[in-house]
Amino acid sequence: MFVLTLLLVFLAACGSSEPEVLRLATTTSTADSGLLEAILPEFEASHDARVDVVAVGTGQAIALGEAGDADVILVHARSREDAFLAAGHGTGRYDVMVNDFVIVGPADDPAGIQGMATTQEALTAVAAAEAIFASRGDDSGTHTKELQLWTAAGITPDPNSSWYKSLGQGMGDTLLFANETGAYTLTDRGTFLSMQANLPNLTIVVGGATIAENGDPALLNPYGVIPVNPDKGNINDELAQEFAEWLTSVDIQEKIGEYGREQFGQPLFYPDSEAWRNR
Amino acid sequence: MHILVQVFQNAVQLLFSFDPELWSIVALTLRVTGFALFFAMLIGIPIGAGLGLMGRIPAAGCLLPLIYTGMGLPPVVVGLCVYLLLSNQGPLGDWGWLFTPSAMILAQTVIALPLVVGLTLTAVRATDPMLHLQLRSLGATRVQLAWTVLRETRLGVVAAIVAAFGSIISEVGAVMLVGGNIQGETRVLTTAIVLETRRGNFALALALGIILLGLAFVTNLVLYGLQRRD
Numbered sequence: 135m136f137v138l139t140l141l142l143v144f145l146a147a148c149g150s151s152e153p154e155v156l157r158l159a160t161t162t163s164t165a166d167s168g169l170l171e172a173i174l175p176e177f178e179a180s181h182d183a184r185v186d187v188v189a190v191g192t193g194q195a196i197a198l199g200e201a202g203d204a205d206v207i208l209v210h211a212r213s214r215e216d217a218f219l220a221a222g223h224g225t226g227r228y229d230v231m232v233n234d235f236v237i238v239g240p241a242d243d244p245a246g247i248q249g250m251a252t253t254q255e256a257l258t259a260v261a262a263a264e265a266i267f268a269s270r271g272d273d274s275g276t277h278t279k280e281l282q283l284w285t286a287a288g289i290t291p292d293p294n295s296s297w298y299k300s301l302g303q304g305m306g307d308t309l310l311f312a313n314e315t316g317a318y319t320l321t322d323r324g325t326f327l328s329m330q331a332n333l334p335n336l337t338i339v340v341g342g343a344t345i346a347e348n349g350d351p352a353l354l355n356p357y358g359v360i361p362v363n364p365d366k367g368n369i370n371d372e373l374a375q376e377f378a379e380w381l382t383s384v385d386i387q388e389k390i391g392e393y394g395r396e397q398f399g400q401p402l403f404y405p406d407s408e409a410w411r412n413r
Numbered sequence: 414m415h416i417l418v419q420v421f422q423n424a425v426q427l428l429f430s431f432d433p434e435l436w437s438i439v440a441l442t443l444r445v446t447g448f449a450l451f452f453a454m455l456i457g458i459p460i461g462a463g464l465g466l467m468g469r470i471p472a473a474g475c476l477l478p479l480i481y482t483g484m485g486l487p488p489v490v491v492g493l494c495v496y497l498l499l500s501n502q503g504p505l506g507d508w509g510w511l512f513t514p515s516a517m518i519l520a521q522t523v524i525a526l527p528l529v530v531g532l533t534l535t536a537v538r539a540t541d542p543m544l545h546l547q548l549r550s551l552g553a554t555r556v557q558l559a560w561t562v563l564r565e566t567r568l569g570v571v572a573a574i575v576a577a578f579g580s581i582i583s584e585v586g587a588v589m590l591v592g593g594n595i596q597g598e599t600r601v602l603t604t605a606i607v608l609e610t611r612r613g614n615f616a617l618a619l620a621l622g623i624i625l626l627g628l629a630f631v632t633n634l635v636l637y638g639l640q641r642r643d
Contacts, residue, residue, distance in 0.1 A: 197615075299598070300595065301594055
């Protein structure tokens with residue numbers, strides 16, 4: 135009888151604490167940098183919820199949102215975010231944080247771009263020297279940004295040329311490729327800093343040592359959070375809205391700004407929500 | 414449900430658009446898998462036949478489990494080892510093979526080899542020992558003996574080749590690591606499928622999957638024909 139009671143109590147406990155699930159589709163940079171791991175447990179505890187993180191390229195994260203396979207997306211490709219909203223897939227877009235891109239390359243710098251202030255000059259020099267350039271080539275936020283930078287420089291790189299390598303892989307793989315082959319590549323600063331120990335042949339050639347020293351505004355990389363339109367069905371809209379509100383709140387913004395300071399001597403992301411700017 | 418139908422329709426359309434890039438991916442896939450299979454057969458069939466014909470395999474208790482484990486080698490582990498071998502800091506870094514089709518062929522050969530050895534060995538051991546005795550008494554040399562037994566066990570050898578082919582043409586972990594999925598250079602069908610899925614281009618990914626299945630089917634049709642031919 136005692137055992138039975140215990141069992142019932144146990145089962146009842148299981149039933150009542152079954153947490154709600156929030157499906158978050160996001161980019162590899164937020165997951166690989168360790169940021170989500172650092173902040174999400176607090177949300178899970180305070181909202182009695184479990185967050186399932188799907189870390190993919192921005193292209194797939196947006197596709198997951200469009201298909202209703204995610205409740206909320208956290209991505210960084212402004213033009214595509216706007217298109218996502220315009221098509222009615224999301225209920226609103228909220229600024230979350232900013233980091234920046236840098237161009238990294240081999241220390242011997244075959245294209246001679248070290249210290250150039252703008253990517254426009256640097257990419258023009260890379261193309262002129264036909265120095266190897268590794269492109270993500272995967273429709274990710276970083277890839278989208280890279281293509282915009284080439285367009286701004288008035289160059290259309292041919293993926294079948296000998297110097298422009300379109301990999302179709304994640305940021306980490308692309309950095310390892312550049313490290314092995316002596317290639318230049320565009321990366322977000324956070325991923326580069328977190329992997330720098332394994333990339334002995336690469337240094338930052340354009341973008342400066344910190345975000346404050348980055349002289350090219352085109353390299354800023356804003357992240358937005360978008361709750362998916364509940365009309366798609368099976369969307370946990372309430373929790374998604376709460377998540378967006380939580381992520382942009384001053385408390386969490388402060389935590390985002392602290393993340394990475396200890397390990398890398400500088401934050402990997404800078405808080406930039408409306409609430410943070412108006413605090 | 415209708416999304417699946419739509420994706421499938423797009424896939425079929427893409428198949429018949431005969432995009433040159435698509436066909437270069439198909440050609441590279443066949444080249445890499447073909448060479449890897451060829452090398453695995455060249456090395457693996459003689460080893461398998463040799464071991465199978467031995468009355469008692471030396472250190473069989475250790476060697477056979479080793480071969481059978483090799484038959485299930487995880488491709489990513491093979492890829493990782495080949496990557497470390499060929500990397501700048503690795504012992505074979507000077508070859509400059511990393512992120513080239515040669516590296517992919519090397520990795521797939523390593524994956525296919527234990528399959529070819531193991532299944533050939535099993536097939537040869539299953540033949541009638543009386544046949545070996547008879548052939549020896551007729552004065553056959555070791556090579557003649559092996560050749561005759563292999564012909565006799567054609568079914569098993571073709572099964573070995575089919576299994577090896579199936580495992581490497583559908584393999585993605587190793588070729589992604591050592592090839593790098595470079596457009597126009599090292600992108601094969603499986604790595605292209607991963608990429609297009611990540612990009613959310615499900616129709617294109619499915620079209621590539623259909624081509625991959627088609628290739629495997631045609632190849633197996635040819636191999637099945639070999640098996641039946643007398």
